Amino acid sequence: MSELKQTRTIAIVGRPNVGKSALFNRIIGRRVSIVHEQEGVTRDRVVCETEWNEEHFELIDTGGLGTIDSRPTGDVLVNRTNEQVEVAVSDAAVIIFTVDLTAGIMPMDEEVARVLHRANRPVFIAANKADNASRDEETYGFDALGFPVFPVSALHNRGISALMEAVLPELPEGEKPEDRDPLRVAVVGRPNSGKSSYINRLLKGDRVIVSDIPGTTRDSIEIPFTIGKGPQARHYQLIDTAGVNRRNRRSGAVEHYSNMRAEESIDSADVVVLLMDASEGPKLQDKKLAAKIMEAKKGCVLMVNKWDLAEEADGVTQTQYEPALRKEMPFLGFAPLLFISAESGYNVKRSIDTIDYVAGQVETKLTTGVLNRVIQDAMAKNPPPIVKGRPLKVYYATQSGTKPIFIKLFVNNTLRATDTYKRYLINQLRKAFGLEGAPVELKLVPRPRPDLEEKKRRS
Incomplete structure (x- = not known):
């Protein structure tokens, strides 16, 4: 020890x-x-x-x-x-x-x-x-x-x-930390997916206008939200975004501005909730939003809203629905999935626990010794492919940041790491550490061989 x-x-x-x-x-x-x-x-x-x-x-x-x-x-x-x-x-x-x-x-x-x-x-x-x-x-x-x-x-x-x-x-002595900014949670989705209804259910009041007419929320609305009292209170900044429409020639300035603000909200958030309509399944715009979340490297929670209606109308179960959804959006396989009903309140309280959990995952700090052990075990189990006559070698791994989880790998040659193998290493890190909902980035850094450096100095 x-x-x-x-x-x-x-x-x-x-x-x-x-x-x-x-x-x-x-x-x-x-x-x-x-x-x-x-x-x-x-x-x-x-x-x-x-x-x-x-x-x-x-x-x-x-x-x-x-x-x-x-x-x-x-x-x-x-x-x-x-x-x-x-x-x-x-x-x-x-x-x-x-x-x-x-x-x-x-x-x-x-x-x-x-x-x-x-x-x-x-x-x-x-x-x-x-x-x-x-x-x-x-x-x-x-x-x-x-x-x-x-x-x-x-x-x-x-x-x-x-x-x-x-x-x-x-406990050792320590300075009292400064008050932190509230956790910024952006709720995004296509028009009429139930974003405002979901936030209203969380707030137990009509802080956001709810309507059956798609596009009611034109701008991104930020709402302070606190759970608990005193020092243990958890502070949120909920961001209700306009529904993201597909851009086309007939899109007006308002639609363009709404889409732009929704994308800005993703960029400024700590965690993004991607809300989808259970009765419609993931559409092209849902996938584009998912790609934007991935590009912005944000924590993500997938929520399927109106589940009570879909379950009643189609008789589908969650165990049937989830594999189909994961197949349509495999790149967000690491994000937790929750079925909710903003109308009835089903799983809405649980959604706060899920958001909180992901917020903790995006700030996870991995111990260097265990991190290196996981990487070496993964490479021993599935050796890297031969590229240009030689395989990739990882000398050392260390975490250099959070939000996203940023891992530096010091290697013999960055060109020998294929995208497929990097995805494999990330999946092994997830299996070892969880990291549900948290984006993981690998940065490969070339480290010169000591014997070659010594030869250069002598020559």
């Missing part, structure tokens, strides 16, 4: 189904991680910047550990989950070790504890599911794990303050 880093980061770890994600959501004050009784729902790290009593820090939610030792299990998802937990522990300054009070100490808890004792990090045990004061005495048995124990209930918000009062002083 690496030496302690001076980052204000707290990682929540533990075996599956002990309530890590529920505790994560309780601390940040809003629902980001998916909470479900099924084991293994959280597979990748979820990172969120938040604050507690004016103390700013990053909080990491990790997948449940299926095994802790370094031996592969044969289960790819378990291996990837364990790798993500390893990265989280390495990055964290403090660790919250979550256990299930009602289950007592399990063998996997003891295995996690042994690893954390070697991690050289302050560790605090959150004995979750202490739903009332009478259960607090049951925490004494967990002292055997060798860390301070705090009875908590993520469900009933018990004991969280006492836990955080112990955790926060262990």
Whole structure:
């Protein structure tokens, strides 16, 4: 395990189904991680910047550990989950070790504890599911794990303050960050796809004019939108764009201006929601919008609106509809897809969680060591093609930016990297790190061979 880093980061770890994600959501004050009784729902790290009593820090939610030792299990998802937990522990300054009070100490808890004792990090045990004061005495048995124990209930918000009062002083000193701009979310689509209805449903009010007449929204309207209160509130700037029409000779100045403003809204957004009409399926203009989102390298969420009408009229199911849609728009295969109804409210609340999730993915920071391991494993599994007599060699990989996820590959020769092979490497990165909805860019940088450079200096 690496030496302690001076980052204000707290990682929540533990075996599956002990309530890590529920505790994560309780601390940040809003629902980001998916909470479900099924084991293994959280597979990748979820990172969120938040604050507690004016103390700013990053909080990491990790997948449940299926095994802790370094031996592969044969289960790819378990291996990837364990790798993500390893990265989280390495990055964290403090660790919250979550256990299930009602289950007592399990063998996997003891295995996690042994690893954390070697991690050289302050560790605090959150004995979750202490739903009332009478259960607090049951925490004494967990002292055997060798860390301070705090009875908590993520469900009933018990004991969280006492836990955080112990955790926060262990964080390294850091400057209070400046207030950030709200998350900019552009909602785009063809005329009458339901963009304004969707935003009105989110706002629970008629902030945007809604009409059955295509093209009612001529300009891009920006609307501040806040979820929650106090320091944990999440601030949005929702951008309702004009419906994008196909340009032709009869298009007037208003249509041209509307299309231009919609494209500008995509350029200025952090995340773009591409809204489509379920009854019509993806049209040419939907595909052009998708291409614009790709060109602008923006986070993307695909939403199919009016799903209730299509389901009732055609009897089609989501499992039937999604493959057909993905086939029509394969270049956005990385974007999450959600079926909604702005009219009935179906999945509208869930759409906020999805947008928030993608917003976090576009700012993902990949640890250099794990990044290089994934690249080398991908190349070993599927070697690059021979180009001009020699294959591509990757000496080193590092992340150089976010929004999009920007990866630099230092290689022997940039001309030996085919577009197909670069797409393969990007797909392998997605399999390893998730990155749903986030664009990934590879920049190849030639690195001279040391032996050739030495010969040049001698000659």
